[in-house]
Amino acid sequence: MMNYEIERKFLIELPDTDDLDIKNKTxxxxxxxxxxxxxxxxxxxKTESDGVSVYTYTEKVFVTPVxxxxxxxxxxxxxxxELLLQARKDCAPVEKVRYRFEYLGQMFEMDTxxxxxxxxxxELELENAEQYINFPECIxxxxxxxxxxxxxxxxxxxxxxxPEI
Numbered sequence: 001m002m003n004y005e006i007e008r009k010f011l012i013e014l015p016d017t018d019d020l021d022i023k024n025k026t027x028x029x030x031x032x033x034x035x036x037x038x039x040x041x042x043x044x045x046k047t048e049s050d051g052v053s054v055y056t057y058t059e060k061v062f063v064t065p066v067x068x069x070x071x072x073x074x075x076x077x078x079x080x081x082e083l084l085l086q087a088r089k090d091c092a093p094v095e096k097v098r099y100r101f102e103y104l105g106q107m108f109e110m111d112t113x114x115x116x117x118x119x120x121x122x123e124l125e126l127e128n129a130e131q132y133i134n135f136p137e138c139i140x141x142x143x144x145x146x147x148x149x150x151x152x153x154x155x156x157x158x159x160x161x162x163p164e165i
Contacts, residue, residue, distance in 0.1 A: 004063075005070045006129055010122045011142045011151060011162070014112065019138040020101040024049055028111075030094040032154055033086040044075070044083045055080040065147030066129050094157040104134045111153075119162050121151065 026049040033042040041060045046053055055077055061069040075083070087093075099110045111121045122141070124133055135141060142165060145151035150163045 003070050003072075005060075005068045006066055006126045007068075007123055008066055008126060008129075008133070008144060008146045009151065011145050011165075012110070012120050012122045013140040013142065014116070014118055014120045015110075015136075015138045015140070017099060020099065020110075020136065021103065023100045023102060023107075026098045026100075028094065028096050028098055030096075030153060031084055032088045032091045032094075033083060034088055042086075044080050046080060053077070057083065064129070066126075090158075091154045092157040092160070094153045096153070101136075103136045106134060113156060113162075115160050116162055121145070121156075 026047050028045060028047050030043055030045045033044065035041060036059075038061075041062070043058050043060075045056045045058065047056070048054075055075045056072055057075045057079070058070065058072040060071075063069060096111045096113050099112070101108050101110065106124060109123045111123070113120075119142075122139065126133075149155055150159075156162065
């Protein structure tokens with residue numbers, strides 16, 4: 001199913017998760033696949049939460065830095081393993097833990113990475129690109145990185161570190 005996704009991303013200092021209204025915590029292992037003939041970004045993802053694994057396939061076409069056309073659907077473990085054979089060689093797999101938390105009616109996603117105990121990426125899907133964002137007081141936003149390719153999942157995984165600030 002194709003949807004438009006409007007999402008803004010921020011580099012933040014890693015907060016104490018006890019200060020957040022955590023709804024769930026999910027381990028994510030994501031592999032980028034070779035782009036198709038239309039240069040569509042493709043990936044497969046295995047997520048694990050409460051001992052249950054789910055597999056998804058996603059295609060994204062970037063319209064603007066914060067807007068994408070996204071097609072995503074569940075796949076079987078067998079299909080996931082088959083698609084892994086199409087993995088990009090120039091892009092390391094992404095390993096992260098995602099915390100979903102709510103604040104003032106907004107559902108945030110905070111991604112933490114094994115290579116940093118200092119920083120995280122905070123994402124929020126929006127109704128429109130100009131929507132006002134209310135950040136929890138415990139969140140220290142360093143900068144917006146929505147249009148900075150150095151903070152994409154692929155770039156972070158390949159570098160194994162956050163860029164110098």
